[in-house]
Amino acid sequence: MKADTVIEVLICGAGAAGLTLAIDLARRGVAFRLVEKRNQPFAGSRGKGIQPRTQEVFEDLGIIDRIVAAGGIYPRMRAYRDDGTFVEKDMGERADPTPAEPYQIALMVPQFLTEKVMRERLSELGHHVEFGLELVAFEQDEECVTARLAGQSGEEVVRCRYLIGADGGRSFVRGSLGVDFPGKTLGVRALVADVSLTGLDRQAWHQFNSGDMQRMVSICPLAGTDLFQIQAPIPPEGEVDRSAQALQQMITERTGRSDIQVQSVSWASAYSTNARLAERYRIGRAFLVGDAAHIHPPTGGQGLNTSVQDAYNLGWKLAAVLGGAPNRLLDSYEEERRPVAEAMLGLTTDLLEAAKRGGMQRGREVRQLDIGYRGSSLAFNPPGRHGNLLAGDRAPDAPVRGAAGSARRLFDLFTGPHWTLIGYEAAGDVVKGHEGLHIHRIGGGCELEDEDGHFRDAYGLALGEWVLIRPDGYVAAIVAAGDTAKLRCSFEEAGLNGPL
Template structure:
């Protein structure tokens, strides 16, 4: 019997598998595809997701594979009518080392995470499809594998979700289908996200860093009855010529294509017995705001440390109930945000000069997400500033270097005055912070679990005991 079977090797499943493997959990990860995906699909990582990847030890490779501050350039034909960097002026600080999102194709994120996972001796088992599962009091059997727990990270068309009889509830907004593809382009520079919006439709071409390709996003060409036609290279070119009408721009070498329909849906539960849902298997977001892939990665980050503690006997099974209690409200909140952003963008592109940066005023960094309602958030003393229980723990400078360097790893981190120096254990690493007047216990996923008085070590011990 393996400890955890992860179904689906996209960003969510790979993040979960990496987090479990580094905790010494016996994990297997399967995917029904015979080959690894090569399409760009999602192409942006939020600042909070970059912090997750920092903790997983892959931040340098991730940053090297992407680009920040890519301006949005809008045209009428050949004329540039506006240009904007939606994240202009956002610079790194001690507390926020990654203040802006990173443009990076999804296939590269997956490749980086697969490499990290391989470092733990775990490989994706390709061409392995789950068609049914059976669970009992001791475990789950699926795809010929027996596991103590199963995590469904198998996307919006999740087989696991369907087998469990769970539904994605919500709506399909009355928004036209979008054709998406990866193409090479002659006649356009790679220094901006090129965008054309007209009453006849829109087309956008975004350079994919580290490649020769652009991601093209456009409205579909239609047949004589008004039905959308399958996207092809010829039709992408036809759409560009019809909407942009820029001479000398030629699209070629189409390597991936897809059709995207806006969905705003989520399940009403993330756990059924020993089976958990994460990412698109649990909630499907509009493309606006780019929060879908990021929310899935953070689902995995929340679930991973809890499964790790339970599997290794450091926590009771009821800890796993906090996964849904923390992440379902977040998913609902983010669905509302992405729906509002979609409305903003659709309204903006109808006006001359408007575009995707209509959401620039919104905080899509996910740095402000918190769990103050969780039973894992305990505030024993009040303090006028600084993070509170349930908040993300910011980075900062300490006598030992960056605070994130102290947090990195599968452990809890206890920060406080010299009284903490003897509190390091198998679960906790303690660090003296000069001038600290409270005890701060940071969860393995970087959120503050406990704020207590400067000598109240009993509160820390009760917190850990109650796990």
């Protein structure tokens, strides 16, 4: 057994949640290791939808252009009738971008491509995934977590300040912590497979026997690849043959067509749909993120996105506490994210029931742009404030113009691991400076001008008010000119250093 090594964070599981957390910690200079018990990256497309809010997260992490280039948008759904004719419809609303919401349409990016882009970004930041290394035991005390890892070269002991279970629906971390995972099985067992096939064009998502849970099958071209994804309900029990020949037979029987020919299978999985939510997200120095904390039906394309945003919420808080912020800041992770997952489970379950009836339609609710934390202990509003934007809400984007004439966006100001404080037509210094805080002013004679009024419309600030934006792009506080008390509370909670 190798000698003990000491790090700040050990992340177990290198899916989208683990990779998001690793990228965020890497850019903050936090010492961590990211281990994955698989010997190689996940090869399937299980989570293929990237919702608008996650696109905003990916912009901040520096990978949005690569993600867009790796995939594409969802094709229209082509629902076939028994006589071979069909109707086409969009899977969801196709809203146009707005100044406040620059991303409105879900992207289709197979999970293996998304995670490939994320690993490349992690490598740029000087880190990598340690494949073939499994967490087999751990214990914790008030000072640290002592973890035992096993791999091809033997076992080693790692001591860390915090342990992150990003290890999926059958989480070893969750089980070892004794955290209950209540919920229910939803009575649908399904097959999903990435295949090469001929006989269908790539301009539509082909669906046969919609609403018939015995005969339904959908075949979707996977953007960024030459593959198609097959999705089909299957009997609740029994072995599942996932060979090309078996899939070919199923497609022929369910479609009545002999021209659709499966050439090969890249990846396939059979699963039972469940809706389950961990009763706790944190036990001492151990945290659960992603599927380790919640599992749900794939309807609505919510899973990978919720997992990414779990990690995005936790990353800056871990870094802050490791840098001296009060430990209670970490309690806000469960406080903020568990209700989001609970609501998401309800949404995806409802969409599954609609899919069983052949009438699923995705609306604004799946885009995740309205997720917020208004009830959070980290949200500070002035007494009596009303309006569209309150502390805890997602911070909108807006175009502004620099004093030197350059076009800018608020998201440009937010990008990075820092906090952002913006004054609207604000004079004087509301604070004298804090490490990790960027301060900007918008208005006449300021560094930035709201020439088209988009900032005013999105934020609804009174003259002289200030808005404080968290590192994860949510409003932390809105304060009147000269009222530093609420800012002081936010700064103290976050461990920001420096005089007011």
